[in-house]
Amino acid sequence: MNTKYLETLFNRKRQTSLNPFPPLSNINTLRKENYDTFLTKSISSATLLKSLEPCDTLNLNMYNLISSQNSSDTFKYIYQQESTDDVALLTPVLPCFGLFPQEPLGLYLGVLRFSANKYQFYLVGSKSPLYKSTLNPT
Numbered sequence: 199m200n201t202k203y204l205e206t207l208f209n210r211k212r213q214t215s216l217n218p219f220p221p222l223s224n225i226n227t228l229r230k231e232n233y234d235t236f237l238t239k240s241i242s243s244a245t246l247l248k249s250l251e252p253c254d255t256l257n258l259n260m261y262n263l264i265s266s267q268n269s270s271d272t273f274k275y276i277y278q279q280e281s282t283d284d285v286a287l288l289t290p291v292l293p294c295f296g297l298f299p300q301e302p303l304g305l306y307l308g309v310l311r312f313s314a315n316k317y318q319f320y321l322v323g324s325k326s327p328l329y330k331s332t333l334n335p336t
Contacts, residue, residue: 237311280325309323
């Protein structure tokens with residue numbers, strides 16, 4: 199376990215909004231049909247990350263590759279699944295992205311979506327209904 203990384207993560211400053219009623223805008227984008235359309239477009243235009251080996255911590259080769267190219271700020275990675283709720287092959291690659299190697303909860307249609315720095319990431323399961331949008335050329 200990378201204790202230095204965990205210590206840095208735990209001690210970094212955080213920003214929390216205590217407003218119980220934040221202003222909402224673009225609420226229509228939260229409708230299922232609109233969100234699914236957004237995801238499909240975003241995933242289809244994202245840059246495909248090739249296969250990753252399991253990592254113990256952030257994969258610096260991948261990070262350098264992402265930060266050195268200027269053509270995209272959205273990336274997708276395809277993980278293989280036996281069924282729609284299978285994350286066995288997703289969990290070992292999570293540390294490559296700086297995430298904890300724990301089973302992710304609440305995946306939407308087999309997709310783990312997150313942002314890191316200025317980049318957007320979509321980790322898409324091969325049995326996800328959104329998998330077909332990963333097959334489009336980027």
